Amino acid sequence: MxxxxxxLRNLRKAFGGVVAVADVSLDIEANKIVAVIGPNGxxxxxxxxxxxxxxxxTRGEIWFQNKLINSVSAPKRVEMGIAxxxxxxxxxxxxxxxxxxxxxRHSRSHAGFIEAALRLPRFHREEESITLEATRYxxxxxxxxxxxxxxxxxxxxxxxxxAIARALASEPKLLxxxxxxxxxxxxxxxxxxxxxxxxxxxxxxVVLVEHDMDMVMKVAEWVIVLDVGRKLAEGxxxxxxxxxxxxxxxxxxxxL
Amino acid sequence: xxxxxxAQYLFTGLTQGSLYALIALGFAITYxxxxxINFAQGEFVMLGGMFSYYILDNTSLPIAAVFLISVIAVxxxxxxxxxxxxxxxxxxxxxxLIIITIGASxxxxxxxxxxxxxxxxxxxxxxxxxxxxxxxAVVTYQSLWVIGIALVSVVGFYLLLSRTMIGKxxxxxxxxxxxxxxxxxxxxxxxxxxxxxxxxxxxxxxIVIAPLAFTQVTIGVSLGLRGFVAAAIGxxxxxxxxxxxxxxxxxxxxxxxxxxxxxxxxxxxxxLLVVLIIRAxxxxxxxxxx
Amino acid sequence: MAGKLFKWxxxxxxxxxxxxxxxxxxxxxxxxxIMVIIAIYSMLTIGLCLLMGYxxxxxxxxxxxxGTGAFISAITTAKYGWSPWLAMPVAAISTAAIAYxxxxxxxxxxxxxxxxxxxxxxxxxWVLFNELDQFTGGPSGLPGVPGLSIGGFAFDTDFRxxxxxxGVCAVMLIISYNIIHSRSGRALRAIHGSEAxxxxxxxxxxxxxxxxxxxxxxxxxxxxxxxxxxxxxxxxSPFDFMFSIKLVVMAVIGGLANIWGAVFGAGAVVxxxxxxxxxxxxxxxxxxxxxxxxxxxxxxxxxxxxxxxYEKWRTRRAKAQDALSSK
Numbered sequence: 001m002x003x004x005x006x007x008l009r010n011l012r013k014a015f016g017g018v019v020a021v022a023d024v025s026l027d028i029e030a031n032k033i034v035a036v037i038g039p040n041g042x043x044x045x046x047x048x049x050x051x052x053x054x055x056x057x058t059r060g061e062i063w064f065q066n067k068l069i070n071s072v073s074a075p076k077r078v079e080m081g082i083a084x085x086x087x088x089x090x091x092x093x094x095x096x097x098x099x100x101x102x103x104x105r106h107s108r109s110h111a112g113f114i115e116a117a118l119r120l121p122r123f124h125r126e127e128e129s130i131t132l133e134a135t136r137y138x139x140x141x142x143x144x145x146x147x148x149x150x151x152x153x154x155x156x157x158x159x160x161x162x163a164i165a166r167a168l169a170s171e172p173k174l175l176x177x178x179x180x181x182x183x184x185x186x187x188x189x190x191x192x193x194x195x196x197x198x199x200x201x202x203x204x205x206v207v208l209v210e211h212d213m214d215m216v217m218k219v220a221e222w223v224i225v226l227d228v229g230r231k232l233a234e235g236x237x238x239x240x241x242x243x244x245x246x247x248x249x250x251x252x253x254x255x256l
Numbered sequence: 257x258x259x260x261x262x263a264q265y266l267f268t269g270l271t272q273g274s275l276y277a278l279i280a281l282g283f284a285i286t287y288x289x290x291x292x293i294n295f296a297q298g299e300f301v302m303l304g305g306m307f308s309y310y311i312l313d314n315t316s317l318p319i320a321a322v323f324l325i326s327v328i329a330v331x332x333x334x335x336x337x338x339x340x341x342x343x344x345x346x347x348x349x350x351x352x353l354i355i356i357t358i359g360a361s362x363x364x365x366x367x368x369x370x371x372x373x374x375x376x377x378x379x380x381x382x383x384x385x386x387x388x389x390x391x392x393a394v395v396t397y398q399s400l401w402v403i404g405i406a407l408v409s410v411v412g413f414y415l416l417l418s419r420t421m422i423g424k425x426x427x428x429x430x431x432x433x434x435x436x437x438x439x440x441x442x443x444x445x446x447x448x449x450x451x452x453x454x455x456x457x458x459x460x461x462x463i464v465i466a467p468l469a470f471t472q473v474t475i476g477v478s479l480g481l482r483g484f485v486a487a488a489i490g491x492x493x494x495x496x497x498x499x500x501x502x503x504x505x506x507x508x509x510x511x512x513x514x515x516x517x518x519x520x521x522x523x524x525x526x527x528l529l530v531v532l533i534i535r536a537x538x539x540x541x542x543x544x545x546x
Numbered sequence: 547m548a549g550k551l552f553k554w555x556x557x558x559x560x561x562x563x564x565x566x567x568x569x570x571x572x573x574x575x576x577x578x579x580i581m582v583i584i585a586i587y588s589m590l591t592i593g594l595c596l597l598m599g600y601x602x603x604x605x606x607x608x609x610x611x612x613g614t615g616a617f618i619s620a621i622t623t624a625k626y627g628w629s630p631w632l633a634m635p636v637a638a639i640s641t642a643a644i645a646y647x648x649x650x651x652x653x654x655x656x657x658x659x660x661x662x663x664x665x666x667x668x669x670x671x672w673v674l675f676n677e678l679d680q681f682t683g684g685p686s687g688l689p690g691v692p693g694l695s696i697g698g699f700a701f702d703t704d705f706r707x708x709x710x711x712x713g714v715c716a717v718m719l720i721i722s723y724n725i726i727h728s729r730s731g732r733a734l735r736a737i738h739g740s741e742a743x744x745x746x747x748x749x750x751x752x753x754x755x756x757x758x759x760x761x762x763x764x765x766x767x768x769x770x771x772x773x774x775x776x777x778x779x780x781x782x783s784p785f786d787f788m789f790s791i792k793l794v795v796m797a798v799i800g801g802l803a804n805i806w807g808a809v810f811g812a813g814a815v816v817x818x819x820x821x822x823x824x825x826x827x828x829x830x831x832x833x834x835x836x837x838x839x840x841x842x843x844x845x846x847x848x849x850x851x852x853x854x855x856y857e858k859w860r861t862r863r864a865k866a867q868d869a870l871s872s873k
Contacts, residue, residue, distance in 0.1 A: 532662065
């Protein structure tokens with residue numbers, strides 16, 4: 001059996017009468033870059049929310065590193081190694097760029113209220129380590145010099161990178177990126193593709209939701225296509241482009 | 257408990273519950289149209305009674321005129337509240353809006369206490385103090401007025417929402433404000449209108465109940481709380497459920513008050529918390545998230 | 547800029563601190579005793595600021611924990627002869643437990659529902675204070691609460707009590723400051739910014755909310771204990787809904803996310819009460835106006851609000867100078 005880092009079995013999510021994800025089963029190989037594509041409303045973000053534990057599935061199983069994680073809480077899943085970014089970025093307000101990335105270290109540190117209040121030695125040690133690690137990840141996305149800027153005052157494209165740094169700071173094994181390329185210009189998209197390859201080199205599995213087919217063609221080693229909450233097809237980018245079902249689903253869209 | 261007493265508790269509970277229903281619908285209309293819980297809702301009830309007292313004390317107008325004038329006056333207060341305190345802060349976070357409506361409620365209470373009266377004040381019954389007995393319960397004419405006027409108001413409210421253009425506009429806003437404005441509905445005006453209606457409903461309740469229980473500047477908080485419980489039971493949108501919840505709460509209070517008299521307040525609130533938490537928990541499992 | 551102070555604010559704090567240290571030596575009993583009350587109210591407000599300003603939650607029943615601390619201290623010392631120094635931590639731990647068990651279900655609620663929930667909690671507890679009169683003495687209260695003393699040194703004058711309560715208040719400020727500038731503080735700010743994103747970095751949102759709730763309750767309990775040993779008496783009336791609202795006013799005036807402002811807010815409300823309290827309901831009217839206006843125009847409270855204005859003026863001036871110099 002191949003080394004699958006993430007497996008979904010018959011996953012279903014219904015909101016009252018609306019079925020967002022219907023009977024999806026898939027496997028993600030470790031340390032690959034996988035793209036999840038599909039028309040709007042196909043259930044891609046819902047899928048992410050299910051994997052991270054933000055939503056509870058109506059039915060089905062989620063396996064992470066061969067462990068069933070259905071009953072594992074969302075914060076615990078971060079500890080286990082699942083991290084994500086959001087379509088709307090959601091950087092924290094009233095915080096600097098570096099502080100935002102430092103929050104990413106939350107799951108890798110432990111000093112609580114008491115250590116903080118009394119400034120015990122463990123607090124100081126951890127703060128140093130948190131700051132160092134956060135700086136490292138900020139440098140990885142190339143924004144080290146903006147550490148002290150107010151995070152929400154940064155340009156859109158750079159905010160997206162900061163969000164990725166924040167997610168990386170939790171040392172994930174699986175990184176879920178929700179439309180990382182949306183709203184970026186060609187140059188920024190190229191930088192993003194390079195960043196994704198660097199992330200893969202760190203041993204991390206990357207799953208990204210994307211609409212830009214050029215980008216998907218360039219970075220994705222495997223593509224999964226969703227439509228109306230179901231898995232329509234999967235394969236390499238080249239295979240997907242030729243798949244009749246996929247073409248039919250996208251009829252009317254410009255991307256293909 | 258004898259059957260006489262039971263009948264009495266049921267009837268009194270029904271009377272009180274009618275009042276709660278009016279308050280609850282006031283919460284419901286402002287919440288569904290504007291998304292705001294108006295913590296000053298209870299003060300509209302208090303204002304209804306206090307304005308009536310003031311007018312009665314200073315003029316010799318007949319009660320029907322006093323009723324009408326008070327309701328109009330309180331409705332204006334509701335409109336002013338929306339225009340001056342809520343609208344400027346429309347896009348603030350929920351916590352800010354909560355604090356604003358709390359500020360409005362204590363402002364209103366302060367002004368009434370300062371310029372009208374701090375004491376409990378009496379209002380005469382509409383058609384005298386007559387009463388009769390039904391199944392062992394004492395039924396006063398005034399309590400019939402309460403139930404009757406409340407019934408008319410609730411039905412009128414329901415008809416307004418379901419049969420008139422304005423009502424449809426209000427409902428459209430509650431479902432999706434942006435789409436509503438694309439359809440030509442002025443969402444801001446609908447906000448103001450919802451506050452007007454909720455103030456009117458509160459005032460009506462406050463005036464009809466005043467002869468039965470002294471009206472005083474301090475009654476707004478606990479009445480508002482009970483109206484909120486009833487509205488929460490109906491999820492703020494289900495009118496029949498809200499009314500049923502209000503009546504049920506009124507009866508529950510009476511029954512509970514019989515056994516644990518002074519804990520009446522605590523009972524209403526205990527009910528509140530249980531209902532809210534169960535609802536929140538139910539909502540949580542439904543979406544699996546917030 | 548949660549918790550961050552502009553440089554000139556450090557200077558102001560230093561001046562205020564100096565003033566505070568020297569005040570009792572002026573011999574003015576009236577102001578010394580008022581300042582004792584302000585210190586106690588500040589402790590309450592600091593906790594509320596952490597809860598409302600940092601995690602962005604709301605509590606309209608904070609007076610309840612002030613009351614539990616007060617009553618537990620009063621009852622154990624007046625009726626059962628406990629040492630006040632034992633009663634105070636016991637009261638604090640008990641209050642923490644009460645807050646924890648209330649917090650567990652209540653923080654499943656959000657926004658308006660949470661506000662109503664805390665409101666309900668506050669009123670229920672107040673009703674209990676009034677009705678469990680075999681313990682609490684009911685509405686007429688419990689006299690005979692002993693004062694505080696260490697060895698032979700009794701805190702039996704306003705002068706001495708002043709330093710005691712301001713010392714405790716200073717410790718609470720330091721603890722709060724330490725927490726804000728830490729991993730926990732970042733987590734709290736994150737929760738305020740976006741609960742979804744906080745969860746995504748592994749922050750257990752409800753656990754944090756409850757922890758801050760408990761912390762604020764502990765501060766309130768200590769304030770309550772200090773209060774009753776000062777008054778030598780306790781009754782349910784100070785712990786009602788109106789006082790919970792007053793605490794919110796104090797927090798709002800000081801700027802919800804500003805713990806230093808908490809002291810300012812407490813002072814402002816006490817002063818307003820002192821000077822307007824006798825003029826009928828003018829103080830209530832003023833508080834209502836303050837709440838409305840501050841939330842509409844200065845959502846960061848009066849102190850940061852003034853700081854914001856200064857910053858705006860400064861940037862406008864800098865821009866004007868840049869424009870001039872580039873011509």
